[in-house]
Amino acid sequence: MIDRTEILEKSKERFGEKVYRPEGKDEIWFAPEIVLDFCQFLKSETEYNFLLDLTAVDYPDSFQMVYHLLSLENGSCLKLCSNLDKEAPKIASLYPIWKAADMMERETYDLMGIVFEDHPNLKRVLCPDDFEGHPLRKDYILQPVARR
């Protein structure tokens, strides 16, 4: 397990209770409203300055946002998680910090229905523009649809 104590200490100094790490897991959880500040802090003050991927997971009680940041110096990944509301999942867009977030967030919106606030161009990217529903959600069941 990589030693995350330094990052955790610095984060707790800045963000207090909004950042925490569950026992035994190599992830850092944060409250969704601080995502921009937290990622800006990680980008400028720690070695994790590269956005590797972002995605969402559909759990029964919430949508969980998962971000992976990469350290180019030692090749290690930092996993960040945050729980979003199940009925209306939304979180601020990371586009101002990393342009790479543009396409990744569009994909997450397209397939999972997470709305990214202040995203420059939040449209579907993989499914057709007139597609209905968000395919990767657990309640979306694959079934043949009569073509009109």
Next chain:
Amino acid sequence: MLRQEGDFRTQEFLLNMGPQHPSTHGVYRAILTMDGEYVVHLENVVGYLHRGMEKLAETRTYTQFIPYTDRLDYLAGILNNWGYCLTVEKALGLEVPEKGEYIRVILGELQRIASHLVMLASFALDLSAWTGWMYPFYDREKILDLFELYCGSRLTTTATRIGGQPTFLCRVQKAVGSIFRLSPGHHRFASNLVTGNEIFQGPKGVAVVDRDMALDYGFTGPNLRASGVNFDLRKAAPYGLYGRFEFDVPLGETGDNFDRYYLRILEMGTVLAHRQASL
């Protein structure tokens, strides 16, 4: 935007560089806003290759999904298989036998050469150099024949399993040796034809992506190294047996089109040396 120049009135128009196009190398659509011959604005439209693999994976077993991974980057099937199997093995805490790891490295690096050869060939082809396309593909055929010997298929290989490899490399081993004897010669010939050629100096200085921009946009792999960022996953976080090998990581300087092309040539050179070592 309507303009008046002398007796001419000009206007910007939208041109669709549709998903089927010889230059886009795969299904990719660009909506261009043209001012005469100049492209003023471009909107990328992607998603034509979305096949719903993640959704399909929900109803497959882990092993059943391996053939789907071939088709993610269909020019580098073995590397996709390897990455997927590594993930599952890590989740399950499985250890792969050493011989299996060696086979993965050998096949993986051969696949890397084959994939880079396609890039070189297409680079030449986009500038109408048909010969420059032929020679890389000739070398690539040898590698694909090898894959066919190993797992029955040239492109959609499914060449790994979770926890190891399906078969041994015995018959393939001799054939791999012969690739090295032939390859450096061809490779030098082809690269002299293209790299030193004046026409191909055209891409120099075009589409420069500097270091900060590359990091901002999330470039990885050879494109990132062409922009001068010294990061190779094989060295930084070695997976499989990469920790045992010594190899150089070529770096580009300016990050223009030409650099991205040349870097792949250099990478292939290091890969060949690497291959020798692991045999």
